[in-house]
Amino acid sequence: MIIKDLSHLTKDEKKQILNRGEGVDSEIVKEIVESVKRNGDRALKDYTARFDGAELEALLVSEDEFADAEKTANPVVARQIKSAYENILSYHKKQAEEEWWTEEEGRRLGQILRPVESVGCYVPGGRAFYPSTVLMSAVPAKVAGVKRIVVTTPPQPDGRVNEHTLIACKIAGVSEVYKVGGAQAIAALTYGTESISKVDMIVGPGNIYVTAAKKAVYGDVGIDMLAGPSEVLIIADSTCKPGFIAADIRAQAEHDPNASCVLVSTDRKVIDAVSEELKSDALETLAALENAALLFAEDLDSAIDFSNEYAPEHLEIMTSDDEAVLTGIQSAGSIFLGPYSPVAAGDYASGPNHILPTGGCARFQSGLNVGHFLKHISVQRLTRHGLDGIGEAVTGLAEAEGLKYHSESVKKRLK
């Protein structure tokens, strides 16, 4: 654990904290993508046997498997999925956008909206399973009006998909679920195979191979973002409850040994208390805690500056005036205000999305939202009079740029 004054961090220490994330050997990923492109289902089944230990007959989850899931699912968990779904749906409906038109001097201009037609949601799986990620990826797509929503997730070694993941698919209106994970799933969604029709856009988090594959296929298909290990940054002053902070840091650390946890506090006592609590009562050693950074800031302004430079995926603010701090925040994936808003609430059930930019990408990217699934298309209809009004600017600029046929296409109409 790094425990230090923000103003005393060496350049290297600062770099170490800011440059989180990890690389991947993209040659392996390229090989997998090419092999799926060439060999289709056969490649998918080979990789699934090799990486997931599952020998599959069919990639598509059958109606029977869905029926089994309904039978074996814990009814309490099924109800909780439904309740989380309702809150997520309600939040994302607020993101719906409207088309608009405007008219001026013979120029009728507008912006229309069209949903992406088909979307693939990557849901991590295998030993773990994430029904919550099904909801977070499928719900905004559904709200945008996407017709075909496909889930791919690596199967368990017994060749099945977890029953709660399937329940979440059912609730979220997913049309097809395929048992395939990793870079091979991304390749299949992009280029299609015998069993899997290609999609227009791929969203959702995954391991480094999935992320590298998303980057490799980007352009042939749309993607939401390139997400890496999860992270939290907490801004806290003397009014916070250190016990809550320690709990949230521990929760973040359990995601992944590469998760990043940073506390920036204006109170040394808070740092001491959090550090004590993290050391004392952990039931097990979480690798990510070793890289946690507890930093002392002279004042909230320096804490805010550091947070903006870090651009965290999750930002918790626990101060005497959270709203004042919020006005200074420029970059974050999702923000949690006050003592009763742990990241876990947003991970599952409060409503906002949990598919968020990591590794500093919050400087330029938004968490998954309905807008990702909507194409904003500009439309124009000019009358002869309208074209005449801008004719000189168009022909003049076209000629200045050396594009005479551009100019000609206007002149011909105004003759």
Added chain:
Amino acid sequence: MIIKDLSHLTKDEKKQILNRGEGVDSEIVKEIVESVKRNGDRALKDYTARFDGAELEALLVSEDEFADAEKTANPVVARQIKSAYENILSYHKKQAEEEWWTEEEGRRLGQILRPVESVGCYVPGGRAFYPSTVLMSAVPAKVAGVKRIVVTTPPQPDGRVNEHTLIACKIAGVSEVYKVGGAQAIAALTYGTESISKVDMIVGPGNIYVTAAKKAVYGDVGIDMLAGPSEVLIIADSTCKPGFIAADIRAQAEHDPNASCVLVSTDRKVIDAVSEELKSDALETLAALENAALLFAEDLDSAIDFSNEYAPEHLEIMTSDDEAVLTGIQSAGSIFLGPYSPVAAGDYASGPNHILPTGGCARFQSGLNVGHFLKHISVQRLTRHGLDGIGEAVTGLAEAEGLKYHSESVKKRLK
């Protein structure tokens, strides 16, 4: 030129029309990016000497050079740039978005907006120059509230930047202009050099090296899209004016030998007339015309279906009921309705953006707009009561997913 019935296209012919665009040797691009990362300004100057034939002292365009541009610029063109700027500004202001908040059962949820802090606009240059692209990339950034807007453009062999490009930068409020182009400009904007501070996001069109470099650095920096050669698809029935269509096809073809031009008409006479006109009165041979496709469709529905599969950058609709056709359109970068809305109008001065998805990316991507420069950040503040209300769903789902410390972070607060 391909002149054929849509329903008679062989699979290969259809593929040839749909799979436009081009590849690039990404190894060269990787090499350039690495070299700029390692050697900074020195690499930029070396590449500029090699690729642009310009030996530069300084990369930054000086105040003196701006003053010179004001003196040497054609005042008529300067006025036309200003007039185009006004229309582009007015259209993009309509894209501004609003923050929102909602409150329910102790959960206050919202979405706040923050502009990306710094943006690099790539503007093609060298022999050609594109003041219009300066406006199209900088104006939406400005409307979003971006503070630092940088332009990079390859210099002319004499080491200067075209005066009208500089006038456009001045009008659009660009803070810095650097004389560097190609993959080396993209690397400099991403990683920074001695002269060029790095930016958070890069936008704007470029040649295949620029596009490959944008893909390579994506993730370390935000990008708008991966755009290739320009293209138009025109849907026309018997009511259209074939002369206007021929003019627009010729204008599209003059951009680039790899530009794509497709007419889909329900009237064979229109196809004949357009074909005749393209053959007869061209003042010179445009390479892209050789690959143009003039296709006959049985009815407007099949024309619309083909257009949606093609997902054109520019879509012109010239029929007896353009609005009816518009309702069927699912994918396009920008749409032009009726006889007096040539693509050239939108390229320069009608208002909508001309930086648009190509090569079928309109299936999943929007033209450049204000939203590209805005981060949509979800915010939540739960009261104890609010957390209690969703507590069971959070702890239940966290435990079902095997994340006990997530559950613990909620339980601790509700104790």
